[in-house]
Amino acid sequence: MSEERAPGLTPPIDALQRHRHFNRVFATWTGFGRFAAVNHSIVGKRFMVTAFFFFLVGGMLAMLIRAQLATSDSAFMSHEAYNQVFTMHGTVMMFLFAIPMIEGFALYMLPKILGARDLAYPRLSAFGYWCYLFGGTIILGGMVLGLAPDGGWFLYTPLSGREFTPGINADIWLLGITFVEISAVAAAVEIVVTIMKVRAAGMKLAKMPLMGWYILVTALMMIVGFPPLILASILLELERAFDLPFFEVARGGDPVLWQHLFWMFGHPEVYIIFLPAAGVVSTLIPVFAGRPLVGYTWIVVSIIATGFISFGLWVHHMFTVGIPHLAQAFFSAASMLVAVPTAVQFFAWIATLYQGRPRYDLPMLYLFGFLVIFVMGGLTGVMLALVPFNWQVHDTHFVVAHLHYVLFGGFLFPFFAACYYWYPQMTGRMPSRTLGTLAFWLIFIGFNLTFLIMHLTGLMGMPRRVYVYESGLGWDWPNLVSTVGGFIMTAGIALFVLDMALHRRLGAIAPQNPWGASTLEWAMPTPPQLYNFASLPRGDDRDPLWRDGKLGAKLAAGDGLLPLSSTGRQESITVDPLTGEPDHVIILPNPGYEPFFAASGMAVFFLAFLAGFYWLSPLGLLIALYFILRWAWTTGTRTDVTPITPRDGEKPLQIQAHARHGPGWWGTAFTLGADGTFFASLLFGYLYLWTIAPNWPPPALIAGGVMVPAVMALLIVIPALAARWSIRAMSRNDSPSPALVLAGLAGAAGAIGIFSGIWLLTPDPFAHAYGATTIVLAGYIAFHALVSAIMAGYALARRHYGYVAARRMAELRILSLWADYTAVTGLIGLAAIFILPGAIG
Amino acid sequence: MIHLATGGWGKLVMANAGLIIWASAFVFLYAIQAIGCAAGWNLGQLGGFNQLTVILMLVWIAHIVPLLVLVPQQFRTAKMGGADRQESFLHWLAFLMTLVGLVATLWVGFPLMMLPACL
Numbered sequence: 035m036s037e038e039r040a041p042g043l044t045p046p047i048d049a050l051q052r053h054r055h056f057n058r059v060f061a062t063w064t065g066f067g068r069f070a071a072v073n074h075s076i077v078g079k080r081f082m083v084t085a086f087f088f089f090l091v092g093g094m095l096a097m098l099i100r101a102q103l104a105t106s107d108s109a110f111m112s113h114e115a116y117n118q119v120f121t122m123h124g125t126v127m128m129f130l131f132a133i134p135m136i137e138g139f140a141l142y143m144l145p146k147i148l149g150a151r152d153l154a155y156p157r158l159s160a161f162g163y164w165c166y167l168f169g170g171t172i173i174l175g176g177m178v179l180g181l182a183p184d185g186g187w188f189l190y191t192p193l194s195g196r197e198f199t200p201g202i203n204a205d206i207w208l209l210g211i212t213f214v215e216i217s218a219v220a221a222a223v224e225i226v227v228t229i230m231k232v233r234a235a236g237m238k239l240a241k242m243p244l245m246g247w248y249i250l251v252t253a254l255m256m257i258v259g260f261p262p263l264i265l266a267s268i269l270l271e272l273e274r275a276f277d278l279p280f281f282e283v284a285r286g287g288d289p290v291l292w293q294h295l296f297w298m299f300g301h302p303e304v305y306i307i308f309l310p311a312a313g314v315v316s317t318l319i320p321v322f323a324g325r326p327l328v329g330y331t332w333i334v335v336s337i338i339a340t341g342f343i344s345f346g347l348w349v350h351h352m353f354t355v356g357i358p359h360l361a362q363a364f365f366s367a368a369s370m371l372v373a374v375p376t377a378v379q380f381f382a383w384i385a386t387l388y389q390g391r392p393r394y395d396l397p398m399l400y401l402f403g404f405l406v407i408f409v410m411g412g413l414t415g416v417m418l419a420l421v422p423f424n425w426q427v428h429d430t431h432f433v434v435a436h437l438h439y440v441l442f443g444g445f446l447f448p449f450f451a452a453c454y455y456w457y458p459q460m461t462g463r464m465p466s467r468t469l470g471t472l473a474f475w476l477i478f479i480g481f482n483l484t485f486l487i488m489h490l491t492g493l494m495g496m497p498r499r500v501y502v503y504e505s506g507l508g509w510d511w512p513n514l515v516s517t518v519g520g521f522i523m524t525a526g527i528a529l530f531v532l533d534m535a536l537h538r539r540l541g542a543i544a545p546q547n548p549w550g551a552s553t554l555e556w557a558m559p560t561p562p563q564l565y566n567f568a569s570l571p572r573g574d575d576r577d578p579l580w581r582d583g584k585l586g587a588k589l590a591a592g593d594g595l596l597p598l599s600s601t602g603r604q605e606s607i608t609v610d611p612l613t614g615e616p617d618h619v620i621i622l623p624n625p626g627y628e629p630f631f632a633a634s635g636m637a638v639f640f641l642a643f644l645a646g647f648y649w650l651s652p653l654g655l656l657i658a659l660y661f662i663l664r665w666a667w668t669t670g671t672r673t674d675v676t677p678i679t680p681r682d683g684e685k686p687l688q689i690q691a692h693a694r695h696g697p698g699w700w701g702t703a704f705t706l707g708a709d710g711t712f713f714a715s716l717l718f719g720y721l722y723l724w725t726i727a728p729n730w731p732p733p734a735l736i737a738g739g740v741m742v743p744a745v746m747a748l749l750i751v752i753p754a755l756a757a758r759w760s761i762r763a764m765s766r767n768d769s770p771s772p773a774l775v776l777a778g779l780a781g782a783a784g785a786i787g788i789f790s791g792i793w794l795l796t797p798d799p800f801a802h803a804y805g806a807t808t809i810v811l812a813g814y815i816a817f818h819a820l821v822s823a824i825m826a827g828y829a830l831a832r833r834h835y836g837y838v839a840a841r842r843m844a845e846l847r848i849l850s851l852w853a854d855y856t857a858v859t860g861l862i863g864l865a866a867i868f869i870l871p872g873a874i875g
Numbered sequence: 876m877i878h879l880a881t882g883g884w885g886k887l888v889m890a891n892a893g894l895i896i897w898a899s900a901f902v903f904l905y906a907i908q909a910i911g912c913a914a915g916w917n918l919g920q921l922g923g924f925n926q927l928t929v930i931l932m933l934v935w936i937a938h939i940v941p942l943l944v945l946v947p948q949q950f951r952t953a954k955m956g957g958a959d960r961q962e963s964f965l966h967w968l969a970f971l972m973t974l975v976g977l978v979a980t981l982w983v984g985f986p987l988m989m990l991p992a993c994l
Contacts, residue, residue: 240964335971342894346901359994361908363986725913
């Protein structure tokens with residue numbers, strides 16, 4: 035064991051002592067204490083295991099579908115059961131498997147490939163996990179009780195409205211999915227801030243592993259893409275629960291608005307699923323080609339371009355709803371365009387294999403499956419982007435075949451490759467090449483048998499979502515072939531599961547870096563310790579392990595940064611997002627129950643809503659709020675802390691509590707980014723109904739004159755000004771308390787005054803979509819004003835207990851950011867409510 | 876206030892400028908087409924052409940012009956290189972993304988020349 039003297043802190047220690055030291059610092063709890071775990075490795079694995087469970091559930095549902103369709107006029111399932119089964123198959127696979135699996139992978143792997151000890155907000159990811167688990171349980175519970183949603187995974191209105199779906203089936207979908215989406219947005223914020231801030235010292239953006247870019251763009255897409263669906267779900271639930279009309283034509287609503295909001299989320303979702311899978315491909319191919327990936331910059335451009343353009347495709351799901359040809363052409367053009375950046379990545383992968391010395395191994399076999407199947411899915415995607423062809427095959431099995439080629443080829447084959455590739459890293463054991471190879475061929479043959487012929491079934495006119503079909507239409511034999519293929523594929527997946535389960539205990543012990551990889555997740559013992567690195571690596575090389583094969587041993591011996599925890603707490607380094615220069619030391623949280631109880635509070639909220647106990651719902655929110663504030667309370671310090679020297683000769687770094695814009699501020703900023711998308715979607719809905727929906731203009735418009743909106747605007751702006759005043763006062767060592775009191779009072783008055791005032795002035799919100807959307811806009815503004823008031827009160831308490839000082843103003847800066855956002859969106863919202871109706875009339 | 880340029884965020888925003896302009900073009904073209912059709916702007920004529928089509932063309936051109944200005948500028952900057960590989964990477968990133976933005980804007984707006992606005 036080599037010896038290293040930690041910089042001016044302790045006597046020399048060896049690698050084993052260092053390991054024991056960090057094991058104490060990063061210790062997690064056992065028994066019920068497992069509910070308190072927040073470490074990224076634990077939470078990431080929980081996400082992945084839970085998502086895989088849902089994958090198996092979704093797979094079994096798929097087998098039920100295939101069993102039903104194997105023969106014509108099948109009596110295997112009733113149409114009610116079949117509707118629930120295909121709805122749940124899509125819902126489970128998209129919301130409870132694919133996205134959470136990506137989140138879990140990112141949460142587990144990011145700190146390891148970026149050279150950090152944990153994520154920016156470990157408790158937020160734990161909170162996200164519990165939200166996901168509870169939301170998923172609600173949805174699955176509905177199925178067990180025979181109350182599963184049955185309107186398709188996109189839950190189109192008016193079918194999903196109260197009139198045509200009177201039970202709670204649709205409510206289970208709306209509330210369960212919203213709960214899960216909260217988890218997704220939380221994970222996305224976590225991921226973005228981690229990639230921007232919590233990287234290895236010196237890891238410039240130009241040196242970041244490509245997986246970092248893929249996950250970064252994916253998470254940004256989630257921040258922008260998920261809020262429209264959350265909004266749509268809230269609006270439909272308000273319509274179903276309280277009879278506020280948004281999608282009902284007779285009262286000024288429009289069912290096509292649901293389709294817009296759903297697909298604004300739904301199409302980017304495809305790329306949200308594909309990009310991380312492409313990241314796996316871009317990570318694995320260089321390893322097995324034995325050379326760096328060709329065209330790093332081109333690939334980064336392709337990733338970002340895919341992220342942008344994928345938001346311009348959503349209407350291609352709606353080509354048959356009667357949108358003008360020109361608008362369809364815009365979306366058709368963008369749908370074809372998005373194939374180009376994907377093709378660039380394909381050529382880069384092929385060029386890398388061509389220029390390298392490719393070697394065959396199990397993960398490469400699955401990548402071969404990906405390359406073949408995804409190309410085919412991509413090409414049928416370009417066919418579907420063409421409007422006339424799209425009309426012909428709309429809602430047929432051709433579309434089912436296409437989407438499975440894209441999602442299975444684009445996500446599941448890279449997923450299997452990733453499982454085999456990182457299995458030794460996660461478990462310290464090797465999987466079986468024999469079982470893995472056999473599983474591959476069963477899955478590959480079974481998949482193509484199922485879905486290749488399904489293109490033909492669709493071209494012969496078989497529609498989606500029918501539970502029986504007549505004999506003699508030519509659909510019998512292709513359906514039977516698809517079913518046989520489906521069961522072969524299932525056998526392959528069962529073998530894969532067997533391989534993963536058996537070799538966790540029985541597999542050969544894995545060497546340190548069995549594939550000869552170049553990235554930092556292999557520069558640690560396998561399976562990894564909770565602290566990841568005994569000392570933190572530098573990130574000045576894209577392929578650090580190819581430059582220095584002994585890097586792992588050196589880091590274990592303390593040859594990196596922060597080789598001991600001088601504070602006795604979990605430490606990592608934050609960097610400048612662009613240059614990678616270290617700027618602060620981040621103190622990571624110990625285990626705590628707050629995320630679990632906060633998510634439990636949210637579960638109370640959603641379950642009470644589902645059961646129709648609307649009066650009980652706010653109690654759930656209060657429980658969640660209490661635990662979130664409690665968890666926030668444990669951050670920061672009550673005294674200024676001496677800077678920490680990460681290593682002899684290095685510049686001392688302040689802890690993040692002293693940062694002008696610490697991780698808390700950045701997290702709030704990106705959360706507000708998601709919030710802003712939500713608001714923009716709400717405005718879009720409001721304007722869409724004004725301009726497109728039938729039965730407009732409404733019978734009556736809002737009253738109010740000039741004074742009422744002026745006073746409301748003032749109440750919205752005062753907290754923002756007061757928050758800035760509090761920062762200026764604190765900077766001069768004056769008390770910020772008067773400013774905070776003003777911000778709190780104005781925020782509270784604004785919340786109550788704006789909502790009640792607009793409620794009184796608006797024409798009956800139950801009679802027309804105009805009143806309903808106006809009330810929702812008012813509620814949005816009032817909610818943000820209320821949160822400003824709570825944040826001001828919280829900052830006041832933190833100041834009282836000494837957490838806020840001239841050099842520690844995180845609470846004030848976050849309040850200011852929130853209040854600024856509230857002021858801007860509030861003024862826009864008030865203009866939409868009071869000025870726009872008069873202008874459009 | 877965050878100092879965009881010094882903090883590096885400005886460079887990141889500039890690197891994405893081309894696609895941000897594309898996104899703006901896409902949103903405005905779709906929104907104005909929808910509003911224009913609902914408001915009957917397509918019923919009038921402007922210079923012998925359909926009024927709404929002319930408006931949409933102007934919106935399209937208003938987005939293409941800044942891209943045409945940015946592309947050669949960013950190409951020259953990228954050719955000059957940078958203080959280090961990071962800066963050079965960002966310059967090439969900015970150029971390529973703007974080029975993508977230009978091609979995407981031209982491609983997506985192209986149907987304006989072929990289809991009536993509200994059919």
